[in-house]
Amino acid sequence: MDPFRTLTAIAAPLPMPNVDTDQIIPARFLRAGRDGGFGRACLHDVRFGPDGEPRADLPLNHPAVQGAQILVSGPNFGCGSSREEAVYALWDFGIRAVIAPGFGDIFYGNALKNGMVPVVLPEPEVAELTARLQAAPGSRLTVDLDARTVSDEDGVARPFAITEFARRRLLEGLDELDHTLSLLPEIDALEQQMRRQWPWNAGLPSPTPSSD
């Protein structure tokens, strides 16, 4: 995972609440796999009409926001299924940070694990940023993970919260799995203790014959 420190980039507005993972990548595109073009599939039915033509009235489709690396959206972004392909689709579309008043818990974790920064800002601040981006398509925002701020082109910095655990991993591009593998002795010790105390929670025994 590449480290993430500061990103200054075009920000695209997607002023919708509850943008679920089925909208971020509809199930029919999962069959082809990532090589099949997850970037094109990203938000497909939001960006394109039933005729396959781009929706002209969608701010995300404005020519000035093409190449956007920051997405600004509504509450509960990424709710729904646990499909990590939602993060892959956004990534392949070019998105490196998403700003919203809140995220689906699983999506939030999936984003962090792929080096994408989910930024939680209060709803009024997100609404204000969205209005600015709609009024001036192609405007840039800066996400500064060191300072934990989102700044606009006027230099107004808005602080956001992120756990130190997540921040450190993003800043240093650390691999969570490597860190956990270094803790295997502690994991073994807890498992042994659990096996003694709750033996029925250990590995699956040979099953008794199914009644079916």
Added chain:
Amino acid sequence: MSAPLTMFEPLTMFEPLTMFEKIWRRHTVTEDDDGQALLAIDRHLVHEGSARGFEILARRGLKVRRPDRTVGMADHIVPTAPGRTALTGFQRAALELFQRNLDGAGVRAFGLGDDRQGIVHVVGPEQGITLPGMTVVCGDSHASTHGALGAYGLGIGASEVAHVLATQTLWQRRPRTMRITVTGDLGPGVTAKDLILAVIGRIGADGATGHVIEYAGPAIRALSMEGRLTVCNMSIEAGARAGLIAPDETTLRYVRGRPFAPAGADWDRAAQDWLGLATDPGARFDQEIRMDATAVAPMVTWGTSPQDVVGVDGRVPDPGQADETRREAMRQALDYLGLVPGTPIEGIPVDRVFIGSCTNGRLEDLRAAAEVVRGRSVAPGVTAVVVPGSTPVRHAAQREGLDEVFRAAGFEWREAGCSMCVGLNGDIAAPGERVASTSNRNFVGRQGPGARTHLMSPAMAAAAAVTGCLTDVRRLIEGRTG
């Protein structure tokens, strides 16, 4: 040596704990000041969508650390047409890869030829693979279902699937806690599905984000295990990380004798331990919500989020009357659903009915639907399917003759799988078709591009099938019970 205690001090030392906290503490390998913890995982349930997790593992040269705690189940992409003879190239390749991954790792699999095959969240509890007090993870968000047994069930992404395969642990930030206490009794024709839809309607699709919900109160205690599984299943639709119900005698009756459940002396010890998981009196929750079950009607969704829900005796809401922040989203939802504000919910015509899913594909669900269908016929122009949640459910239903009830009425009786809940297996609706569905998500395009989904209980879906429109099931069951 510590100083002697006064007679009052032992009382102050006792810290009342929530059920969640008890499970969390048991499984914590390490936890930092930020509440970030490494949790030991008791059960890892994998389905065909786990290929990416195995791929990450192979790329790193790592092995599955605890194959005996991992179980594979084919459900998401399997065809459900009787006989399952027509596998697409995609299905065949995905199922073969899945089996290769499991065989290579020495992981037990319930594949298409297995009598125990079915939807992961139906099979886990049904086989006793999931037990109270466990941590259970699955690369599927509806892992919250397992909370009905008093297990901490977590949906995870592909990177986390790989992490659990490699280490049998998972990094988690300690969630906040919410207790939803439901008093009163559910009325005739009102089910666990209606109750959880009412909860989501009340708190919103993100009302429990960052929280674990514990469901409590007389109305929850009165639910069967199947009903509890339905409630916990849809916790994720309220944004929750997980849903939990404390183990009680209902839980013990359900678990006892299951193929993978403890037996003999182990059973006695386990049962005692499980009952001790209940939240201690005086334990504090970050949020407390109270609801009255008597106020819940049969519920139907009208929009594109499970929070867009109303009683069947209600009307399609008017965005103009809504909070300003929700107006545009409501307008878009109604436009997608092809609904006009003020329209009575009863009488909205349906094209297709789906009874099944990890929310409502259990035997009790099929019985409830069959009770409505018995002696009636699917309305002209309606396609109706029943997809049991597992092969054992299917066989049990057939032993009771439920399949005959459905077939006689004009329903398709299918094999077990996720089917129309997720558009990955060929079971989808056509654009513009209106679906009465017992599944858990009414998102845009969830059941096929342009498909219009209304979520409801199995009894309500059955009522829609035989009348051809959204119908208050209470009128169809009057005089049929007692």
